[in-house]
Amino acid sequence: MFTRTKFGANNVAEHLTKNGIQAMALHGNKSQTARTQALQGFKSGDIRALVATDIAARGIDIDELPHVVNYEIPNVSEDYVHRIGRTGRAGNSGEAVSLVCLDEEGFMQDIERFTKQNIEKVIVPGFEAEPGEKPSRWPWAARPSGAAWANRLAAT
Numbered sequence: 001m002f003t004r005t006k007f008g009a010n011n012v013a014e015h016l017t018k019n020g021i022q023a024m025a026l027h028g029n030k031s032q033t034a035r036t037q038a039l040q041g042f043k044s045g046d047i048r049a050l051v052a053t054d055i056a057a058r059g060i061d062i063d064e065l066p067h068v069v070n071y072e073i074p075n076v077s078e079d080y081v082h083r084i085g086r087t088g089r090a091g092n093s094g095e096a097v098s099l100v101c102l103d104e105e106g107f108m109q110d111i112e113r114f115t116k117q118n119i120e121k122v123i124v125p126g127f128e129a130e131p132g133e134k135p136s137r138w139p140w141a142a143r144p145s146g147a148a149w150a151n152r153l154a155a156t
Contacts, residue, residue, distance in 0.1 A: 001051045001069040002083050012071055013051040023049040026060075054079045062086065070098035073107040077114035102129055 001023075003009045009025040016023035024038040024047050039060065041047035052060070054074060068087045074080050087094025098119075100108055112119055 001049055001071055002074070003051060003053060004072045004074060006053055008072060009051045009053055013049070016049055016051070021049055022047050023051055026050055026052040028053065028055055054082065058082075060086075064092055066094055068094070068096040070096065073098055073100055073104040073111070075107055077107075077111045080111045081115065102133060 003012055006027040006029055009027050013023040013025040026035055026038055042050050065087045068084055070083060084096035087096060
């Protein structure tokens, strides 16, 4: 799972763990020992979710990773490609799911232009935008309680 910030990675990992999904954050403030332990725990199945920033995830290789979740959309299209490239390696299939709020729709449009692909959008019931709701002036502001829409991309 990916977030844009260290703070976001910590919050998502903590929320998942409190709700019964063993998770660990990976970011630049973690020691190399902590990162290695998190990766080993994920590979062994003791940790079910790694929540990483883009920088911390560089160079991490996990065989047969079936899913990548973008909790927050990167504001740089190339980072999106690196994120979803973590799944579907070596001829295996994989799926990337991105949770996208109104403030991030512009980032998704940039990603579609960059990748030259139309990414399927699926409205998640209960998380749709309120009628007349507009994006925040500051996309990095606090996220809404849920995603406005999600997209799925089968990475091969």
